[in-house]
Amino acid sequence: MKIRSKKIRNMQIINPATEEIITSLEEDHSSTLQLKFDALNKAQPLWANKTLQERMTVIAKFSDLLEAEIETLALVLTNEVGKPLQQSRNEINGARTRIKWMLSNAEKYLSDEVMVDEPGLKEIIKYEPLGVICNISAWNYPYLVGVNVFIPALLGGNAVMYKPSEYATLTGLQIEKLLKKAGIPDPVFQVAIGAKETGSALLEMNFDGYFFTGSYKTGKLIYEKVASKMVPCQLELGGKDPLYVADDVVDITTAAIGTADGAFYNNGQSCCAVERIYVHEKHYQDYLNAFVTEVKSWKSGLPTTDGTYIGPLTRKEQISVLENQVVDALNKGAKLLTGGKAIEGKGYYFEPTVLTDVTNDMLVMQEESFGPIIGIMKVKDDTEALMMMKDTDYGLTASVYTANRARAEKILSELDAGSGYWNCCDRVSAALPWSGRKYSGIGATLSHQGLRAFTKPKGYHLRG
Numbered sequence: 139m140k141i142r143s144k145k146i147r148n149m150q151i152i153n154p155a156t157e158e159i160i161t162s163l164e165e166d167h168s169s170t171l172q173l174k175f176d177a178l179n180k181a182q183p184l185w186a187n188k189t190l191q192e193r194m195t196v197i198a199k200f201s202d203l204l205e206a207e208i209e210t211l212a213l214v215l216t217n218e219v220g221k222p223l224q225q226s227r228n229e230i231n232g233a234r235t236r237i238k239w240m241l242s243n244a245e246k247y248l249s250d251e252v253m254v255d256e257p258g259l260k261e262i263i264k265y266e267p268l269g270v271i272c273n274i275s276a277w278n279y280p281y282l283v284g285v286n287v288f289i290p291a292l293l294g295g296n297a298v299m300y301k302p303s304e305y306a307t308l309t310g311l312q313i314e315k316l317l318k319k320a321g322i323p324d325p326v327f328q329v330a331i332g333a334k335e336t337g338s339a340l341l342e343m344n345f346d347g348y349f350f351t352g353s354y355k356t357g358k359l360i361y362e363k364v365a366s367k368m369v370p371c372q373l374e375l376g377g378k379d380p381l382y383v384a385d386d387v388v389d390i391t392t393a394a395i396g397t398a399d400g401a402f403y404n405n406g407q408s409c410c411a412v413e414r415i416y417v418h419e420k421h422y423q424d425y426l427n428a429f430v431t432e433v434k435s436w437k438s439g440l441p442t443t444d445g446t447y448i449g450p451l452t453r454k455e456q457i458s459v460l461e462n463q464v465v466d467a468l469n470k471g472a473k474l475l476t477g478g479k480a481i482e483g484k485g486y487y488f489e490p491t492v493l494t495d496v497t498n499d500m501l502v503m504q505e506e507s508f509g510p511i512i513g514i515m516k517v518k519d520d521t522e523a524l525m526m527m528k529d530t531d532y533g534l535t536a537s538v539y540t541a542n543r544a545r546a547e548k549i550l551s552e553l554d555a556g557s558g559y560w561n562c563c564d565r566v567s568a569a570l571p572w573s574g575r576k577y578s579g580i581g582a583t584l585s586h587q588g589l590r591a592f593t594k595p596k597g598y599h600l601r602g
Contacts, residue, residue, distance in 0.1 A: 146164055146165075147164070147165040147167065147332065147335065148162050148163065148164055148165065149162065149163050149164075149165050149304060149307070149331070149332060149333060150162050151163065151218055151307060151308060153217050153218065153220075154218075154219065154220035154449075154450040154451060154452050154453075154454070154485060154486045155217075155220050155440055155441055155442075155449060155450045155484075155485045155486075156484055156485060157484050157485060157486075160217060160218060160308070161308070163307060163331055164331070165331055165332035165333070165335070165336055166330050166331050166332050166336050166339075167332075167335075167336075167339070168339050168342075171299075171330060171336070171339050171340065171343065172343075174299065174328040174330065175270070175299065175328075175343055175345075177325040177328065178270045178297040178298075178299060178325060178326070178328055179269075179270055179297070180325060181297055181323055181324075181325035181326045182267070182269060182270050182295075182296065182297035182326065184323070185292075185295060185296075185297060185323060185326045186266075186267050186295035186296075188295075190244060190245060190248055190249065190293070191245075193292060193293055193295065194241055194244055194245075194293065195321075196292075196320050196321040196322055197237060197240075197241060197289060197292060197293060197320070198237075198241055199320035199321060200237070200316055200317055200320035200322075201234050201237045201238065201241075202320075203316045203319060203320055204230055204233065204234055204281075204316065205234060207316065208227060208230050208231070209227075210312075211226075211230055211309070211312055212226035212227045212230060213226075213442070214308050214309055214312055215229070215230075215280070215281070215306070215309050216441045216442060216449075217308075217442075218305065218306060218307070218308050218309065219277055219278070219280075219305060219306055219309075219452045220405075220441055220449045220450040220451065220452050220485075220486070221404055221405070221407075221441060221449055221452075222441045222446045222447060222448075222449050223441055223442050223444075223446075225403070225404060229279055229281050229282055230281050232281070232282055233281040233282050233284070233285045235568065236282070236285050236286070236289070236568040236584070237285055237289055238568075239568035239569060240285075240289055240290060240293060240568065240589060241293075243586065243589065244293050244589060246586075247265075247586040247589045247590060248265050248293065248294060248589060248590070248593065249265075250262050250263065250264050250265075251263040258601060258602065259599075259600065259601055260598075260600040261597065261598065261599055261600070262597070262598040262600065263595050263596070263597055263598075264595070264596045264598060265294065265590060265593035265594070265595055265596075266295075266593060266594045266595075266596055267294050267295035267296045267592065267593060267594070268291075268294075268296055268346040268347045268369075268370065268592055268593065268594060269296060269297070269345075269346030269347070270296065270297045270298075270299065270345055270346050271287075271291050271296050271297070271298055271299070271345055271346060271347040271348070271349060271592065272299045272301070272340050272343070272345040272347070272348050272349070273287045273288055273291070273298055273299065273300045273301065273349045274301045274337055274340065274348070274349070274350045274351070274352070274360070275287070275300065275301065275302050275303060275306075275310070275351055276303055276306075276351040276352050277302075277303035277304075277305035277306040277452055277453075278404065278407045278408060278409070278452065278508075279404070279408070280302060280303070280306040280309045280310065280313075281309070281313070282566070283351040283374065284300070284302075284310075284313060286351075286374070286572065286583040286584055286588065287349045287351075287583060288300055288313075288327070290583070290588055290589045290591065290592050291349075291592040292317075292322065292326070292327070293589070293592075294589070294590075294592040294593045296346075296347075296592050297325070297326045297327070297328075298326070298327050298328070299328050299330055299340065299345065300313070300314070300327060300328065300329050300330065301329070301330040301331075301332070301336060301337060301340060302329065303352075304332065304333040305452050305453065307331055310329050310331075311329060311331075313329075314327060314328075314329045341360060341363045341364060344367065345367075345369065346369055346370075347369050347370040347371070347372075347592070348360060348364050348369065348370070348371045348372070349371075349372045349374075349581075349583075350371075350372070350373050350374070351373075351374040351375075351409075352374075352375065352376075353375060353376055353506075354375045354376055354506075354532075354577045354578075357373040357375045357579065360373065361373060361580070370581070370591070371580075371581075372579070372580060372581030372582070372583070372591060373574075373579040373580050373581065374409070374572065374574065374579050374581075374583065375409070375534075375574055375577060375578050375579040376409050376506045376508070376532065376534070376577070376578060377409050377410060377411075377413065377506065377532045377533075377534030377535060377574065377578050378413045378414060378503075378504065378505070378506055378530045378531075378532040379410055379411065379412055379413050379414070379532070379534055379535045379536060379537070379555075379563075379564075380412075380413070380414040380415075380416065380526070380527040380530070380536050380537070380553075381397055381400070381412045381414070381415050381416070381536070381537040381538075381539070381563055382415075382416045382417075382418075382517075382520075382523040382524075382527060382537070382538050382539065382549065383397070383415070383416070383417040383418060383421060383425055383539045384418050384520065384523075384538065384539060384540035384541075384542075384545065385418040385419075385420040385421065385519075386540055386541040386542060386545075387421060387539050387540060387541065388541060390421050390424050390425050390428060391424075391428040393425070393539050394425050394428035394429040394432060395428065395429075395432045396562070396563070397412055397415065397429070397537075397539070397563060398429050398432045398433055399432075399564070400412040400537070400563035400564035401413070401415070401512045401564075402433065402436070402447075402448070402490055402510050402512070403564060405448060405449060405450075405451060405452075405488075405509060405510050406507060406508060406509045406510045406511065406512075407451070407452060407508050407509065408564060409534060409578075410534055410535045410557070410563075410564050410565075410566065411508075411564055412512065412537065412563050412564060413506065413507055413512070414503050414512075414513060414515070414526075414527075414530075415512060415513070415514045415515065416514075416515050416516075416517045416522075416523045416526050416527065417514060417515070417516060417517065418516075418517060418518075418519070418523070419516050419517065419518055422516040425514075426475065426492075426494060426514060429492065429514070430475050430476055430492055433476055433477075433490045433492055434476060436448055436490065438481070438487065438489075438490070448487075448490055448510060449487075450485040450486040450487050451486040451487070451488055451509060452486070453486070454486045456486075456488075456508060456509050457480050457486060457488055459505075459507070459508075459509065460480075460488050460491070460507065460509045460510075460511050461479070461480065462501065463500075463501045463502040463505070463507060463511060464478050464479070464491060464493070464502070464511070466500055466501040466502070467493050467496060467500045467501070467502050467513065468493075470497065470499065470500050471495060471497070472493045472494065472495050472496045472497075472500060472502075472513070473493065473494045473495045474491070474492075474493055475492040475493070475494055476489070476490065476491065476492050477489035477490050477491030477492060477510070477511070478491050488509060488510055488511075489510070490510040490511075491510060491511040491512070492511075492512055492514065493511070493512070493513045493514070494513075494514050494515075495515075495516075496513035496514065496515050497515070498515070498526055498529050500513065503515070504529075504530070506532070520545070520549060523549070524549055524552060524553075527549075527553055528552075528553060528554075530576075531576055531577045532574070532575075532576060532577045532578045533553075533554045533555045533556060533574055533575030533576040533577070533578045534555060534556055534557065534574045534575075534578040534579075535555055535556065535557040535558070535559060535563070535564075536550060536553045536555040536557075536558055536559070537558075537559040537560075537562065537563040538550060538558075538559070538560055538561075539560075539561055540560070540561070543560060546558075546560040546561070547560070554575045554576065555575055555578075556571070556572070556573040556574045556575055556578065556579075556582075557570070557572070557573075566584070567584070568584050568585070569584075569585055570584060570585050571583070571584055571585040571587045571588065572584040572585075572588070
């Protein structure tokens with residue numbers, strides 16, 4: 139019988155700033171993925187048998203290599219996702235900061251815990267690795283969301299099948315290269331190359347855990363698909379993150395500048411970007427003036443040019459999403475203060491867009507934008523602000539700007555969100571759990587919970 143060979147799929151990597159083809163890569167298919175999966179299963183016990191200190195030494199070397207090769211890595215990242223070069227450097231440095239925290243706390247949270255120690259009895263918790271995990275990652279922050287998963291997974295003794303987004307595959311291959319250069323045994327970390335078909339094939343395989351970063355729609359599909367496997371499945375999904383500026387804010391210009399950055403940094407392509415702003419009527423006009431002045435001061439253009447703050451969107455398809463939100467808002471009575479349309483010419487550029495007189499029934503206030511667009515709404519008091527902030531299916535972050543910490547904490551305590559910010563926004567700390575509520579996901583990365591998310595606790599009852 140004649141055996142048909144698998145049809146080769148080639149994936150083009152396109153520069154979103156110029157629309158030029160950077161390169162073409164051969165995608166994985168079920169056969170090549172199975173070979174990688176088998177290699178991971180064979181290598182994982184050997185990696186797990188190394189001491190935690192040995193694994194930490196390798197990860198520390200990886201962090202050093204990120205620093206040593208930052209200019210090359212940043213340029214690769216910028217060319218394939220379109221973020222300004224300085225923001226690419228910032229991302230890599232931010233990843234190193236997270237790795238540093240994990241290395242500083244790995245022994246504390248991954249070592250055996252003695253819970254009872256008395257004559258004739260010891261009770262101990264040991265943290266064993268899950269085994270071979272599947273990490274389906276994202277394109278908007280491939281280093282940051284990547285290290286949230288594969289670093290604690292490797293520290294915990296797991297092997298990792300890492301599928302970078304098809305929009306950040308070259309960065310994924312750079313990560314693989316440096317991990318192996320640092321000393322990760324070749325079979326312990328494997329990159330799965332491809333788009334939707336590759337991701338679907340991974341869901342058919344018997345991994346010991348699935349960790350996904352991306353959209354709610356895809357996360358829901360993954361969760362339903364792998365449920366019957368009875369293995370951990372963590373989902374870091376999107377958000378429609380609200381921010382409230384209260385009437386007692388003293389420096390409204392500084393607040394406007396900081397929150398504009400929170401909404402538009404990385405072109406608004408952040409899960410925790412500010413996506414809805416509610417401003418007390420006392421400050422509404424002053425806030426708008428300062429906010430729009432800041433937005434208009436930014437430089438848009440090629441992301442490799444010094445001083446560029448707004449580069450292209452990573453995905454061309456997002457332009458139509460943003461255009462639809464603008465049209466919907468204007469048809470329902472919103473006013474356009476700046477921006478509002480795609481920029482003509484090569485590249486996936488969209489003008490930084492500010493809409494006012496918005497209402498919560500507009501798409502821009504309900505559906506994740508993931509782009510350089512924001513709706514700003516006037517409210518009369520905390521009660522109205524809280525009601526509007528609660529009006530969402532998402533629950534990733536929420537921010538309150540006020541001179542009163544107790545006031546902020548009271549408002550934040552009533553919001554079903556994984557992170558609360560007082561007088562700041564759009565930030566992540568390795569020391570705190572990164573988790574979503576509702577459509578924003580399930581499970582947690584970062585903090586001690588994120589270190590232990592890649593382990594199975596086993597209780598030992600020792601008599602004698």
